[in-house]
Amino acid sequence: MRTFSAKEGWPAVRAGWADRLPEADLAALDEAVAFAARHHGGQTRPAGEPYLEHLLEATRVLVEAIGSTDVDVLRAAVLHDVVEDTDGTLDEVRARFGDRVATLVGWVTKPEGGARADYLARLRDAPDDALLVKLADRLSNVQRLDTHPRPAKRGAYYEETVRTILPLAARHPWFRDWFETWRTEFRGLADER
Incomplete structure (x- = not known):
């Protein structure tokens, strides 16, 4: 099962994409990464890694696994948690990066106060580009789910992914195959509930 990492940071990831994306798109991504880094600040993930690594991992999935070169989709991947997990607003994102x-x-932001199940169900109607961002986000979240510090969270997140994300991944062959392999390799997590 292929995994994605961004421990080396944005400059190294950017350098690796110089032959895939035009300089203007890389510069547009520079701006999105700086915006996300400023908003996420010192936030870390449950296993302790800097939050920005997750955002870059999701973006790497889109570029390196499925070959996306759509700079708006890539910027959305970098920014996908700014509204949900920081004080950043959708209006700020719109003013800076466009409609x-x-x-x-x-599409990939859980509404404040909204039920998680409703948010995940709504994704069935998401436009394809938004779904790609969500699938890349979830892939980054679950590729090392066995390292999450809370066993109950591992089990619940495994079950939620199988129940709600795998059906969404069926629309995209690369994601479908990756998540099927992941489900098999991580099936032991289902017992951790």
Whole structure:
């Protein structure tokens, strides 16, 4: 099962994409990464890694696994948690990055006070580009789920992914195959509930 990492940081990831993306798109990504880094600040993931690594991992999935070169989709991947997990707003994203990026970020942002199950169900109607961002986000979240410090969270997140994300991944062959392999390799997590 292929995994994605971004421990080396944005400059190294950016250098690796110089032959895949035009300089203007890389510069547009520079701006999105700086915006996300400023908003996420010192946030870390449950296993302690800097939050920005997750955002870059999701973006790497899109570029390196499925070959996406759509800069708006890539910027949305970098920004996908700004509204949900920081004080950043969708209006701020729209003003800085445009309507399309804001719309994609909006699709993958759980509404404040909204039920998680409703949010995940709504994704069935998401436009394809928004779904790609969500699938890349979830892949980054679950690729090392066995390292999450809380066993109950591992089990619940495994079950939620199998129940709600695998059906969404069926629309995209690369994601479908990756998540099927993941489900098999991580099936022991289902017992950790």
